[in-house]
Amino acid sequence: MWERRALQVSxxxxxxxxxxxxxxxxxxxxxxxxxxxxxxxxxxGLLLAIGLGYWSTVPRIEAMAxxxxxxxxxxxxxxxxxxxxxxxxxxxxxxxxxxLAMELGVAPLLCLWQRCVIARSxxxxxxxxxxxxxxxxxxx
Numbered sequence: 001m002w003e004r005r006a007l008q009v010s011x012x013x014x015x016x017x018x019x020x021x022x023x024x025x026x027x028x029x030x031x032x033x034x035x036x037x038x039x040x041x042x043x044x045g046l047l048l049a050i051g052l053g054y055w056s057t058v059p060r061i062e063a064m065a066x067x068x069x070x071x072x073x074x075x076x077x078x079x080x081x082x083x084x085x086x087x088x089x090x091x092x093x094x095x096x097x098x099x100l101a102m103e104l105g106v107a108p109l110l111c112l113w114q115r116c117v118i119a120r121s122x123x124x125x126x127x128x129x130x131x132x133x134x135x136x137x138x139x140x
Contacts, residue, residue, distance in 0.1 A: 022048025079103025
């Protein structure tokens with residue numbers, strides 16, 4: 001099914017951002033008191049893990065609803081925290097706004113799309129199929 005393949009490619013491409021950002025953040029921690037750099041590396045390790053988690057859903061996309069849902073919930077909670085930061089006075093820089101778009105827009109939409117692909121891939125129950133056949137005969 002073309003839609004399944006398009007979803008897989010979309011998730012794989014979208015997951016590039018947390019994977020690459022996480023790797024970059026791990027290797028480029030800010031200078032500081034030791035705690036700052038260490039905490040920065042930890043948080044970027046989580047970002048890397050989220051991206052890898054998304055990639056793990058790609059091969060068996062229909063069977064990964066729970067995993068994709070959990071990953072999306074984690075990302076959305078982070079997005080809500082980021083949005084709260086803007087409300088509290090953080091600067092709305094282009095990278096922050098782009099991250100918000102991914103966290104509160106793209107990730108939830110990909111998860112919703114996955115649910116639609118799953119629903120369309122399930123066969124119609126025999127009861128409904130039989131009813132539809134019966135209705136077609138009545139109308140004819």
